[in-house]
Amino acid sequence: xxxxxxxxxxxxxxxxxxxxxxxxxxxxxxxxxxxxxxxxxxxxxxxxxxxxxxxxxxxxxxxxxxxxxxxxxxxxxxxxxxxxxxxxxxxxxxxxxxxxxxxxxxxxxxxxxxxxxxxxxxxxxxxxxxxxxxxxxxxxxxxxxxxxxxxxxxxxxxxxxxxxxxxxxxxxxxxxxxxxxxxxxxxxxxxxxxxxxxxxxxxxxxxxxxxxxxxxxxxxxxxxxxxxxxxxxxxxxxxxxxxxxxxxxxxxxxxxxxxxxxxxxxxxxxxxxxxxxxxxxxxxxxxxxxxxxxxxxxxxxxxxxxxxxxxxxxxxxxxxxxxxxxxxxxxxxxxxxxxxxxxxxxxxxxxxxxxxxxxxxxxxxxxxxxxxxxxxxxxxxxxxxxxxxxxxxxxxxxxxxxxxxxxxxxxxxxxxxxxxxxxxxxxxxxxxxxxxxxxxxxxxxxxxxxxxxxxxxxxxxxxxxxxxxxxxxxxxxxxxxxxxxxxxxxxxxxxxxxxxxxxxxxxxxxxxxxxxxxxxxxxxxxxxxxxxxxxxxxxxxxxxx
Numbered sequence: 001x002x003x004x005x006x007x008x009x010x011x012x013x014x015x016x017x018x019x020x021x022x023x024x025x026x027x028x029x030x031x032x033x034x035x036x037x038x039x040x041x042x043x044x045x046x047x048x049x050x051x052x053x054x055x056x057x058x059x060x061x062x063x064x065x066x067x068x069x070x071x072x073x074x075x076x077x078x079x080x081x082x083x084x085x086x087x088x089x090x091x092x093x094x095x096x097x098x099x100x101x102x103x104x105x106x107x108x109x110x111x112x113x114x115x116x117x118x119x120x121x122x123x124x125x126x127x128x129x130x131x132x133x134x135x136x137x138x139x140x141x142x143x144x145x146x147x148x149x150x151x152x153x154x155x156x157x158x159x160x161x162x163x164x165x166x167x168x169x170x171x172x173x174x175x176x177x178x179x180x181x182x183x184x185x186x187x188x189x190x191x192x193x194x195x196x197x198x199x200x201x202x203x204x205x206x207x208x209x210x211x212x213x214x215x216x217x218x219x220x221x222x223x224x225x226x227x228x229x230x231x232x233x234x235x236x237x238x239x240x241x242x243x244x245x246x247x248x249x250x251x252x253x254x255x256x257x258x259x260x261x262x263x264x265x266x267x268x269x270x271x272x273x274x275x276x277x278x279x280x281x282x283x284x285x286x287x288x289x290x291x292x293x294x295x296x297x298x299x300x301x302x303x304x305x306x307x308x309x310x311x312x313x314x315x316x317x318x319x320x321x322x323x324x325x326x327x328x329x330x331x332x333x334x335x336x337x338x339x340x341x342x343x344x345x346x347x348x349x350x351x352x353x354x355x356x357x358x359x360x361x362x363x364x365x366x367x368x369x370x371x372x373x374x375x376x377x378x379x380x381x382x383x384x385x386x387x388x389x390x391x392x393x394x395x396x397x398x399x400x401x402x403x404x405x406x407x408x409x410x411x412x413x414x415x416x417x418x419x420x421x422x423x424x425x426x427x428x429x430x431x432x433x434x435x436x437x438x439x440x441x442x443x444x445x446x447x448x449x450x451x452x453x454x455x456x457x458x459x460x461x462x463x464x465x466x467x468x469x470x471x472x473x474x475x476x477x478x479x480x481x482x483x484x485x486x487x488x489x490x491x492x493x494x495x496x497x498x499x500x501x502x503x504x505x506x507x508x509x510x511x512x513x514x515x516x517x518x519x520x521x522x523x524x525x526x527x528x529x530x531x532x533x534x535x536x537x538x539x540x541x542x543x544x545x
Contacts, residue, residue, distance in 0.1 A: 035082050054072055121372055136484065330343050351413060
């Protein structure tokens with residue numbers, strides 16, 4: 001944290017003299033009247049020089065200009081309260097404070113939708129978490145590439161083509177809406193009819209053999225699906241750098257497998273191709289009928305990325321039910337001696353209804369994302385029918401994004417529109433209202449100039465200033481653990497601190513111009529910080545409510 005870097009450096013140098021060589025454990029404090037806590041000494045209570053170390057730390061902190069006060073507890077927790085005299089240079093340059101000295105190249109894989117199917121509520125968390133991780137990493141200076149990773153090949157596509165042939169449907173006449181209706185019918189028929197199963201497998205072979213007619217039909221299906229997906233994503237304010245899918249690695253799979261056979265990394269087991277690594281269960285690479293699995297195309301996708309994109313880390317933003325798949329994927333590429341890179345499964349839970357069951361339609365089907373969007377839009381419009389529709393669209397996306405990111409990604413949550421639109425609760429509506437209130441204060445200020453320096457007089461002002469300074473800690477925590485909920489909770493906390501500060505006294509009615517300008521400057525710092533946080537969460541601020 002930039003404001004305390006000199007202090008941290010001095011403590012670190014002191015610790016090093018006593019062979020305590022580790023990163024300073026600097027955290028927010030929950031002790032009243034203190035801002036931060038340093039916990040390194042807690043585990044060194046039995047250190048032979050602990051009393052001497054504590055004495056030296058005491059001496060260092062007693063005379064340090066960055067501190068107002070401190071305490072060292074009996075268990076050697078160090079609690080500190082910092083001096084905010086020079087906090088302006090940190091609050092006025094928040095972007096600079098966030099820049100990393102060691103930028104990384106990160107690729108985010110969204111484990112995206114299948115062509116032929118609409119986006120449904122199950123895609124919402126992947127989209128929101130992925131976008132927030134993208135923006136968080138970009139704001140600190142990391143290079144980020146996003147790939148939707150479409151499911152655009154294999155048996156599901158073959159089933160659609162086979163169904164259209166069976167029903168004498170001209171594929172070129174299909175719309176995205178008609179395709180959405182066909183997909184479940186084809187899937188059900190594949191399960192119920194051996195004749196149709198055989199027909200679909202033949203179509204799959206034709207696709208794999210690059211037969212022109214089937215390829216043309218596949219291309220048409222893919223194009224209308226992508227157009228429909230992009231339309232929905234545009235409404236939700238999502239975009240991707242890469243629109244690649246399983247089809248883009250087809251030509252890599254056979255040469256890859258031949259190379260792995262020569263190296264003894266794969267072999268036959270009951271006519272199926274498996275990895276020869278010692279694993280239970282055995283890791284399947286190709287079925288006995290020669291068809292490939294998601295694991296196969298994911299391995300080939302990694303190979304494709306290694307050859308065409310320069311990256312240090314790949315984040316797979318895919319739900320927790322795919323955990324075993326990614327354990328096997330990461331084990332397999334290590335066994336296959338792929339070049340060393342970092343890979344992480346950023347898993348997440350499900351969105352449930354008020355009874356705690358996965359969100360469904362009334363007839364039990366998977367709820368479409370468009371239906372959830374429209375339901376949320378109509379709910380907000382009924383409450384605020386005097387608002388411009390463009391504002392309602394922004395608030396709709398705020399609710400669908402903020403309520404999703406507020407929950408720890410590893411847990412499920414219940415989608416509750418009444419709760420998520422409460423203007424007084426921990427909601428997207430609440431944080432939007434706080435920044436609108438701040439904008440109105442600035443807009444109604446008549447003077448040409450605000451103060452150039454804060455003059456913090458009250459505890460409410462101090463609490464808000466400390467809260468704004470904490471942004472750096474929260475963003476680093478969110479990136480370290482790939483958990484945007486820390487930032488979403490932080491946005492609520494600083495919004496709440498601003499509202500307390502706002503309600504303490506009427507800023508615009510203050511007679512003391514210097515105090516008024518200082519409070520207005522703090523309001524501007526709040527606005528600048530919330531604007532950055534909104535962006536990192538994927539939320540657009542509104543100007544009225």
